[in-house]
Amino acid sequence: xxxQLATGERNATREARSRRKGINxxxxxxxxxxxxxxxxxxxxxxxxxxxxxxxxxxxxxEPGDIYQYPPQWVPLRPHVENFSNAWQAAPFGNFFINxxxxxxxxxxxxxxxxxxxxxxxxxxxxxxxxxxxxxxxxALMVPNNVTLIVNYITVSNLGxxxxxxxxxxxxxxxxxxxxLLRQYMMTLPRDIVEAAKVDGAGHLxxxxxxxxxxxxxxxxxVGIIAVVDMWNDFIWPLIVTxxxxxxxxxxxLLYLRTTEGYSNWGAIMAGxxxxxxxxxxxxxxxxxxxxxxxxxxxxxx
Amino acid sequence: MTSHITxxxxxxxxxxxxxxxxxxxLGTRRRRRRNRGEYLxxxxxxxxxxxxxxxxxxxxxxxNAYLSMTRWNMLSGVPQWVGLDNYQSLLTSSNFHTVMWNxxxxxxxxxxxxxxxxxxxxxxxxxxxxxxxxxxxxxxxPHIVSGAAVATLWLFIFNPDYGLSRFVLNQVGLSxxxxxxxSDWALASLIIVFLWKGVGFVAIVYLAGLQxxxxxxxxAAKLDGxxxxxxxxxxxxxxLSPVTFFVLVITIIGTFQAxxxxxxxxxxGPGNATTTLSWYIxxxxxxxxxxxxxxxxxxxxFVILLIVTGLQTKYAQRKVHYQ
Numbered sequence: 049x050x051x052q053l054a055t056g057e058r059n060a061t062r063e064a065r066s067r068r069k070g071i072n073x074x075x076x077x078x079x080x081x082x083x084x085x086x087x088x089x090x091x092x093x094x095x096x097x098x099x100x101x102x103x104x105x106x107x108x109x110e111p112g113d114i115y116q117y118p119p120q121w122v123p124l125r126p127h128v129e130n131f132s133n134a135w136q137a138a139p140f141g142n143f144f145i146n147x148x149x150x151x152x153x154x155x156x157x158x159x160x161x162x163x164x165x166x167x168x169x170x171x172x173x174x175x176x177x178x179x180x181x182x183x184x185x186x187a188l189m190v191p192n193n194v195t196l197i198v199n200y201i202t203v204s205n206l207g208x209x210x211x212x213x214x215x216x217x218x219x220x221x222x223x224x225x226x227x228l229l230r231q232y233m234m235t236l237p238r239d240i241v242e243a244a245k246v247d248g249a250g251h252l253x254x255x256x257x258x259x260x261x262x263x264x265x266x267x268x269x270v271g272i273i274a275v276v277d278m279w280n281d282f283i284w285p286l287i288v289t290x291x292x293x294x295x296x297x298x299x300x301l302l303y304l305r306t307t308e309g310y311s312n313w314g315a316i317m318a319g320x321x322x323x324x325x326x327x328x329x330x331x332x333x334x335x336x337x338x339x340x341x342x343x344x345x346x347x348x349x
Numbered sequence: 350m351t352s353h354i355t356x357x358x359x360x361x362x363x364x365x366x367x368x369x370x371x372x373x374x375l376g377t378r379r380r381r382r383r384n385r386g387e388y389l390x391x392x393x394x395x396x397x398x399x400x401x402x403x404x405x406x407x408x409x410x411x412x413n414a415y416l417s418m419t420r421w422n423m424l425s426g427v428p429q430w431v432g433l434d435n436y437q438s439l440l441t442s443s444n445f446h447t448v449m450w451n452x453x454x455x456x457x458x459x460x461x462x463x464x465x466x467x468x469x470x471x472x473x474x475x476x477x478x479x480x481x482x483x484x485x486x487x488x489x490x491p492h493i494v495s496g497a498a499v500a501t502l503w504l505f506i507f508n509p510d511y512g513l514s515r516f517v518l519n520q521v522g523l524s525x526x527x528x529x530x531x532s533d534w535a536l537a538s539l540i541i542v543f544l545w546k547g548v549g550f551v552a553i554v555y556l557a558g559l560q561x562x563x564x565x566x567x568x569a570a571k572l573d574g575x576x577x578x579x580x581x582x583x584x585x586x587x588x589l590s591p592v593t594f595f596v597l598v599i600t601i602i603g604t605f606q607a608x609x610x611x612x613x614x615x616x617x618g619p620g621n622a623t624t625t626l627s628w629y630i631x632x633x634x635x636x637x638x639x640x641x642x643x644x645x646x647x648x649x650x651f652v653i654l655l656i657v658t659g660l661q662t663k664y665a666q667r668k669v670h671y672q
Contacts, residue, residue, distance in 0.1 A: 082478070085473065085476045085478045086478060088473050089473065089478060089480060089481060089484050092470065092473065092484055092488060093480075093483070093484045093487055093488075095545075096484075096487045096488045096490070096491065096545075096549065097487050098513070099491075099502060099503070099506060099513070099545070100487075100490065100491070102502070102505075102506060102513055103502045106505065114511075115510075115511045116511065117510065117511045117515070117516070118516055119511070119513060119516050160397075161397055161398040161401070162398075164394040164395065164397070164398065165394065165395045165398045165399075167394060168390075168391045168394035168395045169395070172387055172390060172391040172394070173384065173387050173388070173391070174387070174388050174391040174392070175388070177391075180395075180399075184395075184398070184399065184402055187402045187406035187407060189654075189655070189658065190406045190407070190409070190410055190651075191602065191605055191606070191650065191651060191654055192606060193605060193606070193626075193627045193630050193647055193650055193651075194409060194410055194413055194647045194648070194650065194651045195405060195406060195409035195410075195413075196409075196630065196631070196634065196647070197409075197413060197416065197423075197630070197634045197640060197643050197644055197647065198408065198409035198412045198413050198416070198644075199405055199409055200423075200634075200635075201412075201423070201640075202404065202405070202408070202409075217401070217405075218401075218405045219405075220401055221398050221401030221402040221405060221406065222398060223402060223406075226398065251387075251390055276493050279495065280493075280494075280495040280496065280497075280609075282495070282496060282497055282608055282609035282612065283606075283608040283609070283612075283631065286608075286612070287631075287635055297495070298495045298496075298497035298498070298609060299497075301495075301497050301498060301501055301613075302497060302612060302613055305501060305504075305613070313505055316501060316505070317501075317502070317505060319501075320498045320501045320502055323495050323497065323498040324494045324495060324498040324499075324502075327493050327494050327495065328490060328493075328494060330493075331489075331490055331493050335486065335489075338493060339489070339553055342492075342493075342550065343550075343553060343554050343557055
């Protein structure tokens with residue numbers, strides 16, 4: 049009988065037999081495998097934590113300690129002055145306020161746009177609705193390198209160079225967010241929306257009181273992704289602002305480095321912490337939403 | 350469903366508008382009025398977004414195409430029509446050939462590296478082991494940190510005198526190159542940092558793919574006595590091909606938007622060792638004030654991306670295994 053079995057099956061029965069006898073023939077293999085997996089995990093962790101640790105530890109080192117070789121691993125005499133030095137070398141207060149206004153304003157407008165458009169596409173009738181939807185979605189294909197020059201010209205014709213409007217408005221349209229929200233709204237139970245209609249609620253009320261509460265998780269995702277995008281944006285703020293006072297944090301960091309040259313890495317690392325930390329904290333609290341938003345469309349479902 | 354049918358029958362004359370909806374219980378006139386109200390509301394809701402997308406996504410493509418055939422300093426006067434001159438001078442300039450070569454090396458290495466390393470990490474994260482969630486989080490974190498911050502940090506790490514990278518290299522008996530200031534190493538520096546920042550994201554995408562694969566196929570393979578590597582090559586990889594295509598598109602687009610890293614780490618230099626096509630667009634447009642040349646470079650980039658996307662779509666239809 050065993051002769052008729054496929055190899056795999058034979059192996060399987062052999063395994064089962066040895067298991068019955070209390071001998072685990074695979075035990076050696078599993079231990080080696082385990083050790084390898086843990087070693088690899090440790091190596092990967094080190095590879096990613098190492099540089100991040102170095103950022104924070106260097107930001108806290110005294111000028112004398114930061115250039116030591118071999119490196120000093122722990123900032124033994126924490127030097128918080130690096131932060132005030134960075135703050136004095138560049139108007140970080142301005143950078144922060146600008147970044148907060150641009151990120152908050154931009155993300156809010158994006159979110160409203162995404163919501164209104166998604167609702168219209170899901171719950172309202174309009175001729176050629178689907179063609180229109182595809183046309184808007186098609187803008188995802190336009191790389192931002194192609195829009196840079198003309199958008200700068202448009203914004204300067206509008207007189208928006210070096211203003212918050214110029215920083216925010218060109219990025220305030222929402223394509224991917226609209227797409228994510230539309231997909232989400234399409235899965236909502238139709239009856240609830242119909243019921244609201246029967247109860248005499250208009251569309252805006254249905255949107256506000258029925259649809260939005262049900263979309264909360266996706267709204268959070270779309271909002272957070274918009275925040276991350278606006279906070280980290282580099283090339284557009286670089287082009288559209290031309291005074292130090294109007295720069296956002298990432299550009300401010302570039303400015304700090306050119307003013308400080310390579311002379312004061314402690315202050316530069318302190319500035320880098322100020323740019324990176326808010327997003328790291330956000331990530332810590334909103335991991336699930338960020339991952340879902342950024343990988344949206346990768347795997348179906 | 351119903352709304353979809355009515356949506357495709359706009360009532361131009363008013364006769365027989367909206368056939369399926371409400372089953373004719375409402376009067377035609379009332380229904381028409383309601384339709385008109387709904388159409389108006391639809392337009393009202395989408396118009397801010399539509400206007401922004403038309404102005405800042407579509408209009409630039411059209412106007413950029415025109416600008417690419419003009420000469421203009423972006424400051425004063427009007428664009429002067431020069432036909433295909435910009436393209437001709439770009440395609441015959443050896444400087445531009447270097448730029449294209451840099452772009453190819455940069456994008457190619459990052460794409461291949463992302464797929465290989467990202468998949469390897471995903472397989473690792475998919476192993477039953479304590480602490481894998483933590484490692485996954487740490488690996489993903491750099492992806493959402495500003496590129497300017499990541500690049501600044503690595504610039505410090507890459508310092509050939511007191512940088513962390515020198516220490517690590519010395520430990521294994523190597524001496525440190527002058528990373529970003531050596532034209533032989535500058536592009537490699539960018540590639541390393543770019544991979545470090547983005548590979549965790551690719552790994553998460555692949556991990557989601559791995560976890561959505563059907564169990565039964567693997568059980569069948571196991572019964573057939575397939576070895577782990579064979580299973581991976583013959584089953585996992587083909588089943589993951591839709592994810593791989595997504596990763597390809599995302600990384601290619603990502604490398605074409607790597608302004609922050611290049612600006613902070615190398616500024617396109619030394620010489621033009623790290624000038625990629627996207628950085629070249631920025632240089633021509635906003636440093637050399639040559640709108641025509643910048644626009645022509647942007648068109649070339651746009652066409653390349655269209656071809657890549659087109660090929661991917663075509664290839665994906667033939668080769669991708671959707672379940």
